[in-house]
Amino acid sequence: MFQERTGVGLDVHARSIVAAGIDAVTGELHRRRLVPQPDVVLDWLKDLPGPVAVSYEAGPTGYELYRRLTAAGYRCVIAAPSRLVRPSSDRVKTDARDAMLLARLLRMDELVAVRVPTPEQESARDLVRAREDTRAELMAARHRVSKLLLRHGHLYSGGATWTGKHHHWLGTISFPSRGTQAAYEAAREELDFALARRNRLESAIIEVANDSEFSSTTRNLACLRGISTLTAFALAVEIGDWDRFTGSSIGAYLGLVPSEYSSGESRRQGGITKSGNTHVRRLLIESAWHHKAVYRVGTVLQQRWDQAPPAARTRAHLGNQRLHRRWKNFSARSKPHNVANVAIARELAGWCWSLATLET
Template sequence: MHARSVAAAAIDGVTGELVQAKLTPSHEHVRSWIQNLSGPVAVAYEAGPTGFGLSRSLNAAGIRCEVVAPSKLQRPTGDRVKTDAKDAVHLARLLRLDEFTAVAVPTIEQESARDLVRAREDARGDLMRARHRLSKLLLRQGFVYSGGQAWTGIHDQWLRQTGRELGSAATRMTFESDYDAVLSVKARRDRLDDAIAQMAADCEFTPVVHRLGCLRGVGTLTGFALAVEVGDWDRFTGKTIGSFVGLVPSEHSSGVSRVQGSITKTGNTHLRRLLVESAWHHRPVHRVGKTMRDRWELAGPAARARGDEGNRRLHHRWNTMRARHKRHTVANVAIARELAGWCWSLAVLEE
């Protein structure tokens, strides 16, 4: 599947006859070609930038369509020639043998919520880069803020005052451009935060968000992002969700030797970052404050009990890691992997 072309291949399940074609990306064109094939038809294509529109169109027409995970495809190691036509035939053969890993196709509403969450993630990254550009500009001019935490109201006053003290007119113009970029991106991020908070308060993900909020470090934004990115929690278990977010150790073992390395960092990068950030909240002593009690009020008794158990367990794990003199970054990744399992247990909890 490409933006301007589609390479198609079909294999007859009885005779083994191979049919190939070059199609346009129009859903109607693809559907009409498939409907002209004889017998019941099943379709598979690789997940990519074209999205899930074709899958929804074919399933609505009564044609089974699977979206295949490209990273899970089995490919011959000795095959050094890769073309769209060969890939289409390879997909058709894997579909015929049922040897593929399908991805979960979200609904239109779920995909819309996911786009909103990812837009907020992009705004966060843009804000970080804009702030870095501004602070490094001042650093090159010899201005370093030492009045406490950066990017607060007091820091903002210092920035405006410092901007007026810059000597060169060109430097002042550069400062104004970078400072305006920081304010603009921050306003965009805040608007997206408000939109996410409103959607999280009344949508199909609201019960899951409320249950996930029983864990420390999982507020509305994080809980909603976890809910929409995972979608169907039932396809995982407490042990397998860690591999979905790339928080399990890599392994190269053969025979009696077993060698484990750093985490795989495969799967959803956004979820992995959220879980690692949330895991740091379990390092301090576990105390139930007003914020946590307010979140508990939105969840049921079973979720509150489960969340409190998870909070105590994860803090105990932090203490265990510290007693073993583990590096804090390594310990935090281990806590994040276990936190993913606790999130799964709350998401699938039935009250």
């Protein structure tokens, strides 16, 4: 509940901060445009009637201001931008109006706060997202190389692509045209750099996953089919605090539930909402495909089981069996594969929650 005397809203940008404060006793408004430095913000807050609570929207400026305000003794709420209550007729959007809106919603306790990671958790998240960005760059580089070759009549037919044998084949290709050869060498160079960068980041992730606060959760999640150490660590880092969810609510948080358009007695459902963390949703959807094949505990899965506690192995085994049965039921009912896979991913999210919150 809002118990402070003054509620402050900050519209934070890279080069400026517009501040608005409302004194709950006198009703006085305090406005100021500040430079984006925590010390300057703290100096301005000291002149306001206390106690003071502060709010600003989550955004690209990160959490450093939040940490400085909290360390100075101020209650700070970082609001989820997508959950701000704004009148439908309010179409004038300025920095000053946004700051005042935040101050008013803070006083009314109408702000939905985001979870603020610790510096260690933010560091792990930076590592995971760097690997995700590199993965996308590697896919784009491979696409450019393969399509350049295809335009000039070179098609690989020696088996799986992007293996050692395939890379050796790429090195044997040359073009008589100097321009095409230069373009091909540049594309190959970008491919090699992206591959080396991805491998380096994956090695760093495995090293951190084996010795960090996420190690236990990572080992538990890796007991499920389709979730390797890299995927498990990414899920553990991106979700962070699993206790804020339940087995059924985590699917809605990740946008894996159907959208709904209802009015009166009419109820229509559409595609999934696709809200929440896009990275986690993609990982779960990709992992769900692995549960379609016949369930057997292979060598790789057994190795991951050996690193986890018995309770996690037992629960994961039940989850793997259940998800495979669900795939069989969907196939028997001739459900479209994409629709079935999203449903499996939604249930897989619940099993991940169960393992992440498991007390061992």
